[in-house]
Amino acid sequence: DAGVIQSPRHEVTEMGQEVTLRCKPISGHNSLFWYRQTMMRGLELLIYFNNNVPIDDSGMPEDRFSAKMPNASFSTLKIQPSEPRDSAVYFCASSLGDVGRGTEAFFGQGTRLTVV
């Protein structure tokens, strides 16, 4: 398996524009996570899905952020409108089972988003 695949790897956009980040989890994994990494706040869990259903979105910063998982092999994280403070590295991760019980979470290489 190629691992968790994220696209694009880098995104530069202007403030106010819509941004869509994409993730393909490892085939067969039933949990998917979106994390954001910044210098100031470290790694934050934004949302996670189990069997394509959003379970916990308490980390989503505000209504400008939305995430979907239309099927087991694809998820998107959308920011509309984007703001400079959204600049960060966004990671997608997937797992087969409960990461809180020891199942390994496999991370993609991340999308570095810069909003100017």
Add this chain to the structure above:
Amino acid sequence: AQSVTQLDSQVPVFEEAPVELRCNYSSSVSVYLFWYVQYPNQGLQLLLKYLSGSTLVKGINGFEAEFNKSQTSFHLRKPSVHISDTAEYFCAVSPYGNKLVFGAGTILRVKS
């Protein structure tokens, strides 16, 4: 709420020297503990985990960690580091459910 404190933001060390990266957690209940590593421009990968049993846990690449319940610590150690160990290391706990809470990270810089 559970939290994780990594006491050092950066740790410089010479090649072949031992290293310890410190991690303390706050919890009133039993937790599961993890160390993940992030190499430059990569995602995170699991180094080792403590779920139960022996308090000394061995992971990949020669790393090990010791769970100390009384001190609420889970420090990561390696007896002899290599240049290739240069990376950022994250301690994490699982509060409940399918979630991981990460510490701020410790950058390990191995010098020749």
